[in-house]
Amino acid sequence: SQTIHQWPATLVQPVGSPLSLECTVEGTSNPNLYWYRQAAGRGLQLLFYSVGIGQISSEVPQNLSASRPQDRQFILSSKKLLLSDSGFYLCAWSPPAGADYGYTFGSGTRLTVV
């Protein structure tokens, strides 16, 4: 069966520090991978998606970047965090082309920038 792992669960980082959040998927090949951010009291905003190794698409301009060094690994990074980067970050995956049954989400990382 497929599982998705996301870590860390919580993170408190000072302004200007770097960030690295990791997400891995097991039990499937060539998944589509996604990073979402959920700000307090707001919905989910799609940040990045990837349909293959090294293929990253950005939905919104921002202080963050994403990389996919391996088929089932998706990393969200920042060189210098801003206060506005605080939020709940969710990684998700879906099967490759033709999948119509939604996404499977990780358990999320709550990031607080202080």
Added chain:
Amino acid sequence: GEDVEQSLFLSVREGDSSVINCTYTDSSSTYLYWYKQEPGAGLQLLTYIFSNMDMKQDQRLTVLLNKKDKHLSLRIADTQTGDSAIYFCAESVTLISNFGNEKLTFGTGTRLTIIP
């Protein structure tokens, strides 16, 4: 463009039915989804409906789709305290047309509170 709207809050007495409403804008959506988020957790897929269906029932959950009005609703019968959560509506949009991948656009979520 895609836009999904939901009410932010809903309070329901235990044992009553809850109805959570959603409107979406993209008429080409093939699937529409309901996700549940419990406190501090990720999103869990509750149910989905194909765009050529009007209704789907799954135990206590009933999904109604009015494609003409682009209106989706989730009815939870006999609401229990364990149903307290944020419920997200989402529509699918084709991400890359030649690969058939989809992108989900989520609403803001409706926080369902159960009154004892």
